[in-house]
Amino acid sequence: MKSTTTYPGSPFPLGATYDGEGVNFAIFAENATAIDLCLFDEISGQSETTTIPLLERAYHIWHVYIPGLQPGQLYGYRVDGPYEPENGHRFNRNKLLIDPYTKALAGTVEWNESLFSYQMGEEDLTFSESDSAPYVPKSVVIDTNFDWEGDTFPKIPYNHTIVYETHVKGFTQLHPEIPEEIRGTYAALGHPVTIKYLKELGVTAVELMPIHSFINDSHLIEKGLKNYWGYNSIGFFSPDAEYSSSGVRGEQVTEFKTMVKELHKAGIEVILDVVYNHTAEGNEKGPTLSFKGIDNAAYYRLHEGRYYNDYTGTGNTLNVMQPNVLRLIMDSLRYWVQEMHVDGFRFDLASTLARGLHDVDKLNSFFDVIYQDPIISQSKLIAEPWDVGEGGYQVGKFPPGWAEWNGMYRDCVRDYWRGADSKLGEFASRFLGSPDLYREDYRSPTASVNFITAHDGFTLNDLVCYNDKHNEANGEDNNDGESHNRSWNCGVEGPTDDEEINKLRQQQKRNFLTTLFLSQGVAMLVAGDEFGRTQGGNNNAYCQDNEISWLHWDNQDVDLLEYTKKIIKFSQDHPVFCRRGWFKGQPVQGTDREDIAWFLPDGNEMSDEDWQNGYAKSLGVYLSGHAIKSVSEKGERILDDSFYVLFNAHYEPIEYQIPSKKWGGNWVKVVDSYNNYVDENGEKYDNGEKITVEGRSVVVLKSPLSTH
Numbered sequence: 001m002k003s004t005t006t007y008p009g010s011p012f013p014l015g016a017t018y019d020g021e022g023v024n025f026a027i028f029a030e031n032a033t034a035i036d037l038c039l040f041d042e043i044s045g046q047s048e049t050t051t052i053p054l055l056e057r058a059y060h061i062w063h064v065y066i067p068g069l070q071p072g073q074l075y076g077y078r079v080d081g082p083y084e085p086e087n088g089h090r091f092n093r094n095k096l097l098i099d100p101y102t103k104a105l106a107g108t109v110e111w112n113e114s115l116f117s118y119q120m121g122e123e124d125l126t127f128s129e130s131d132s133a134p135y136v137p138k139s140v141v142i143d144t145n146f147d148w149e150g151d152t153f154p155k156i157p158y159n160h161t162i163v164y165e166t167h168v169k170g171f172t173q174l175h176p177e178i179p180e181e182i183r184g185t186y187a188a189l190g191h192p193v194t195i196k197y198l199k200e201l202g203v204t205a206v207e208l209m210p211i212h213s214f215i216n217d218s219h220l221i222e223k224g225l226k227n228y229w230g231y232n233s234i235g236f237f238s239p240d241a242e243y244s245s246s247g248v249r250g251e252q253v254t255e256f257k258t259m260v261k262e263l264h265k266a267g268i269e270v271i272l273d274v275v276y277n278h279t280a281e282g283n284e285k286g287p288t289l290s291f292k293g294i295d296n297a298a299y300y301r302l303h304e305g306r307y308y309n310d311y312t313g314t315g316n317t318l319n320v321m322q323p324n325v326l327r328l329i330m331d332s333l334r335y336w337v338q339e340m341h342v343d344g345f346r347f348d349l350a351s352t353l354a355r356g357l358h359d360v361d362k363l364n365s366f367f368d369v370i371y372q373d374p375i376i377s378q379s380k381l382i383a384e385p386w387d388v389g390e391g392g393y394q395v396g397k398f399p400p401g402w403a404e405w406n407g408m409y410r411d412c413v414r415d416y417w418r419g420a421d422s423k424l425g426e427f428a429s430r431f432l433g434s435p436d437l438y439r440e441d442y443r444s445p446t447a448s449v450n451f452i453t454a455h456d457g458f459t460l461n462d463l464v465c466y467n468d469k470h471n472e473a474n475g476e477d478n479n480d481g482e483s484h485n486r487s488w489n490c491g492v493e494g495p496t497d498d499e500e501i502n503k504l505r506q507q508q509k510r511n512f513l514t515t516l517f518l519s520q521g522v523a524m525l526v527a528g529d530e531f532g533r534t535q536g537g538n539n540n541a542y543c544q545d546n547e548i549s550w551l552h553w554d555n556q557d558v559d560l561l562e563y564t565k566k567i568i569k570f571s572q573d574h575p576v577f578c579r580r581g582w583f584k585g586q587p588v589q590g591t592d593r594e595d596i597a598w599f600l601p602d603g604n605e606m607s608d609e610d611w612q613n614g615y616a617k618s619l620g621v622y623l624s625g626h627a628i629k630s631v632s633e634k635g636e637r638i639l640d641d642s643f644y645v646l647f648n649a650h651y652e653p654i655e656y657q658i659p660s661k662k663w664g665g666n667w668v669k670v671v672d673s674y675n676n677y678v679d680e681n682g683e684k685y686d687n688g689e690k691i692t693v694e695g696r697s698v699v700v701l702k703s704p705l706s707t708h
Contacts, residue, residue: 009065015101022067034080071143088297102139158446164203166527190259202568205269215280269343277352282315311389344380396437414486433520448521460529470537481540530564532557566678595627603657617649664703671700
C-alpha cells in the first residue's frame with residue numbers, strides 16, 4: 001500500500017470535495033467503530049492501492065483531507081462495527097462501500113456472493129469474509145467547475161407547463177438523425193435535433209425517469225433482462241454513467257450539465273424522477289453495497305432489529321425520521337438544483353416519505369423542512385401520492401406548494417371514453433382541475449398533474465388496442481403489472497386490418513389528448529404517445545431495455561403527431577384553458593353570464609339530477625374568457641375568447657343546440673376530434689342552431705372576445 005500525507009480535514013460538506021489543492025472526505029456513520037478510506041487506480045481493481053484510516057470524528061461524521069489528490073480519483077470505504085443483525089447492525093469491513101454522497105460512480109455491480117455480508121445459502125445472521133471490492137462500482141472524486149454561460153432557470157408558471165415524461169436512453173436510442181455514438185445518452189437528449197422536436201411539439205418540461213445511479217437486479221440479469229426504468233437507486237448525487245457518452249470518471253457530470261444548459265437555452269425545464277423512498281440494497285437477504293454496511297440502523301426503517309419495513313415493495317424503506325437521512329435527501333435535492341441546475345422533482349412513492357411511525361402524516365419533518373428551504377421550496381415539487389403500505393393512497397392530501405400525479409383523473413377520463421358507467425359530475429370535476437381534491441386546502445387547479453398514461457401501464461396506443469396486459473416478455477408468466485387497466489380495444493385485441501376499428505382507435509386517441517390538454521391543471525404527456533408508440537400490450541416494461549420500450553422514430557403516426565402539436569398550441573394560446581384560479585360558477589360582473597356553465601344537448605343548463613345520471617355520456621360546458629380572475633405578470637387583465645366544449649362519449653351522433661345569445665355569438669368550430677381537426681378559422685354557427693357531434697368525439701366552438 002502507498003503511504004499518503006493526510007490532514008484532519010472537516011466534517012462538512014459530506015462526500016468527497018475537491019478544492020483545487022486536494023480532497024476532503026467526510027462520511028456519516030453513527031454506530032461505526034472504525035472507517036478506512038480506500039483509493040483505487042482502476043475501476044476493476046481487485047483491491048485498493050492505498051488505505052487511509054479516518055481518525056477524526058465530529059457529529060458522528062468521520063473525515064480526512066488528502067492534499068494533492070485530483071479529480072477522477074476512485075475510492076470507496078470499509079467500515080468496522082458490530083455485526084449484530086438481530087440488533088440492526090450489519091458492519092462488515094470485508095465489503096467495499098459506495099459513498100452515499102458520491103457525485104459520480106465508475107463501473108457497475110457485478111453480482112457475486114461476496115456482495116452479501118452473510119454467507120450465501122445460510123441465514124443472514126452468518127458472517128461473510130469474502131472481499132467485495134472487485135465487484136462494486138467505485139466512487140469518483142469530481143471537479144465541479146463548469147461554464148454555465150450565464151444559464152438561468154426558465155421558471156415556467158405551472159399553468160403554462162406541459163410535462164413530457166421520457167427516458168434518457170429510450171427517447172434517442174433509435175433516432176436516425178442523432179449521431180450513433182451518442183444515442184441513448186445525456187448528450188443525445190441535449191442535441192439540437194431533440195430540442196427542435198420538443199419545441200415543435202410544444203412541451204415545456206422534460207420529466208426524466210430516474211437518472212440517479214441505480215443497480216440492475218440480479219434476478220433480471222439471470223433472465224437476460226435489465227432494470228430499464230431505474231427505480232433502484234444507490235447514488236442520490238450521481239448521474240448514472242450508463243447514459244454518458246463521454247466517460248465515467250466525472251465526465252458524466254459534465255455531460256449532464258451540458259444537457260441541462262442546452263435545454264434551458266430553448267426554454268425547456270428539466271424535472272427529475274427521484275427515488276428517495278428506498279435503496280437497491282433490498283431486505284435482510286439483499287446485498288451490502290453502501291448504506292447497509294455504513295450504518296444500517298441509522299438509514300433504514302427496521303422492526304425487531306433484523307427485519308426491514310417495506311412500504312415500497314422493494315424490500316426496504318429509508319428512515320426519513322432519522323436526521324441523517326433527512327439531511328441526505330435535502331442535500332441531494334439542493335445539489336441537483338444548485339450544482340446541476342434542474343428545475344424540479346417528481347417524488348416516486350412520495351407517501352412513503354410522509355410516514356411517521358406507521359401512518360402517513362403530511363405534517364412530518366420531511367415536508368416541514370422542504371417548506372422552509374429557500375432553494376428546494378422554489379422548485380417544482382410533484383408527488384406520486386401513494387405507496388404500497390396501508391393508508392398509502394394520498395391523492396389530494398399533500399401540502400400547498402406540491403403538485404400531484406392525479407390518479408383519479410386518469411381513471412375517470414379512461415372510464416368516460418371507454419363508456420363505463422360513471423357520474424358526469426366526477427368527469428366535470430376532473431376537467432376543471434379536481435376542485436373536490438384541492439380547492440378546500442387553498443391549492444389551485446395546477447396542484448393536479450393530469451395524465452392519461454404514464455411510464456407504468458399501457459401507452460396511449462395500447463390503451464385503445466388491448467383489453468388485457470401482454471407481459472410475457474417479462475418472464476413472470478404475465479402475472480406482473482396491473483390487471484385492471486380501464487382500457488378498451490375497440491373490438492379486437494391487438495393490431496388489426498379492420499379499417500373501422502383502426503379509425504375508432506385513432507378517434508379515441510384524439511379524444512384522450514383533447515381532454516387532457518383542455519383540462520385545467522398541468523398536463524403530462526408520455527414520450528411517444530403523440531405519435532402512436534406501442535409496447536405490444538406490455539403494461540409493465542420496467543425490464544425491457546430494448547425495442548419494446550424504445551421510441552421508434554421511423555414508425556410515427558404523422559397525423560396523430562400533427563394533431564397533438566395543434567391541440568397543445570391551441571390550449572396554450574388561450575388563457576381560459578390555462579387558468580391559475582378556480583372557476584366560480586358565478587355571474588361575470590356587468591353581465592348575467594357565469595364564468596362557467598354546463599348544458600344538456602338540448603341547450604338547457606344541467607340540473608342537480610342530471611349530474612347523478614350514471615349512463616349519461618354527453619354534456620356541454622361553456623367557459624367564459626371574459627371572467628378570468630387573474631392578471632398578467634405586468635398586472636394587465638387577462639381576457640380571452642369564450643368556448644363551448646361538447647363532449648359525446650355515446651357511440652352514436654348527438655345534436656347539440658347552441659345556447660342563446662346570452663352566452664355569446666358568432667360561434668366558430670375550432671376543434672373536432674372525429675374529423676382530426678384543429679383550426680381557429682372553421683365553420684360558423686349561430687345561436688340556437690344545432691350542431692352534430694359524432695359518436696365518441698369532442699367538438700369545441702369559439703365565441704370571439706369581440707362579441708362578449
